[in-house]
Amino acid sequence: MVMLKIDSIDFYYGTKKVLEKISFDADDGDIIGIIGPNGSGKTTMLRVISAIQKPRSGSIFLDGTDIFKLKQKELARKLAMVSQDNNISFDFSVFEVVLMGRTPHLGRFDYEDEHDFEIVRHAMELTGTSYLKDRSITELSGGEKQRVIMARALAQKPEVLLLDEPTSHLDLSYQLEIMELVKKLAPDMIIIIAIHDLNLAARYCDRIVLIDDGKIVSIGKMEEVMTRENIKQVFKVDALVERHPITNFCHVVPIGNEFKKE
Ligand code: ADP
Numbered sequence: 001m002v003m004l005k006i007d008s009i010d011f012y013y014g015t016k017k018v019l020e021k022i023s024f025d026a027d028d029g030d031i032i033g034i035i036g037p038n039g040s041g042k043t044t045m046l047r048v049i050s051a052i053q054k055p056r057s058g059s060i061f062l063d064g065t066d067i068f069k070l071k072q073k074e075l076a077r078k079l080a081m082v083s084q085d086n087n088i089s090f091d092f093s094v095f096e097v098v099l100m101g102r103t104p105h106l107g108r109f110d111y112e113d114e115h116d117f118e119i120v121r122h123a124m125e126l127t128g129t130s131y132l133k134d135r136s137i138t139e140l141s142g143g144e145k146q147r148v149i150m151a152r153a154l155a156q157k158p159e160v161l162l163l164d165e166p167t168s169h170l171d172l173s174y175q176l177e178i179m180e181l182v183k184k185l186a187p188d189m190i191i192i193i194a195i196h197d198l199n200l201a202a203r204y205c206d207r208i209v210l211i212d213d214g215k216i217v218s219i220g221k222m223e224e225v226m227t228r229e230n231i232k233q234v235f236k237v238d239a240l241v242e243r244h245p246i247t248n249f250c251h252v253v254p255i256g257n258e259f260k261k262e
Helices: 042-049 072-078 094-100 114-126 142-155 172-188 198-204 228-235
Strands: 003-013 016-027 031-035 057-062 079-082 160-164 190-194 207-212 215-220 237-243 250-257
Touching (some): 003 042, 016 042, 016 057, 016 190, 016 215, 031 042, 031 172, 031 198, 042 160, 042 190, 072 079, 094 114, 094 142, 114 172, 142 160, 142 172, 172 190, 198 250, 207 228, 228 237
Parallel strands (some): 031 190, 031 207, 160 190
Antiparallel strands (some): 003 057
16 A cells, blocks of 8 residues: 655745645545646646655655655656656657656666566557557657657556646547546556646546645545635636536536636
8 A cells, every 4th residue: 555645845946935834645546636726836746746846844755755765766666747848859759758667667787678568558558649659759749749658657657646737738538538547547556636627626536635825725525625615715716616417526617707807
């Protein structure tokens, strides 16, 4: 059983405080959605949890190990991040890019073997990217690239998967497919997703962390977090929050934007 414990994280860019007293835990199988307005600190939170950025104070323990004490390669065997800026400008094939996900598992002088290729093929099947395998990464659409980067992260076989806006470049059908994939992967890992779409968050996340200005405003199940009051307070939008008649998940319907009334 993998356990992630995030305790009282404060993070600054220079003198600007971007995260304040961020604390929450996650267990294997949890899908946690981070929601909040632009600039509220979602990406920064994922960057700190993936140890790309070091917090000024606070700690993050994964299976009892301080992640900031792990070597980069050890960390990459435990934790994978799919960020928004995936600009691979070299002319690698899709297969080569996904294969890079195996690097943390190889010894210094090892080559990939059939076991690695099998993992790569499986990651490509899961993400619907097998048909792209010989194409150059530079000539893919945003959505195709996003799924290839997701495949690379899966090939890493991480315990924790961090996804920054994984659906942002995807059309409606792929949005659902990626989120269905997330659900399928979840029993074996912790998945933390920064996500703009509140309705997708409600539908696929077990728990939601609502942040504003670097602070947690509310954390819990969708019905606890996605209330009309919370949405008004944080997004400055009056919205109806209903149960969707077919899916029964919380469903947010914006009514009006407070800024526009002024
Ligand atoms: P979100 O993902 O919720 O849109 P971010 O984590 O990207 O928010 O940004 C949080 C805050 O940190 C914003 O005020 C943003 O302007 C600031 N910020 C983000 N990246 C940097 C950086 N590299 N240097 C300085 N400030 C940054």
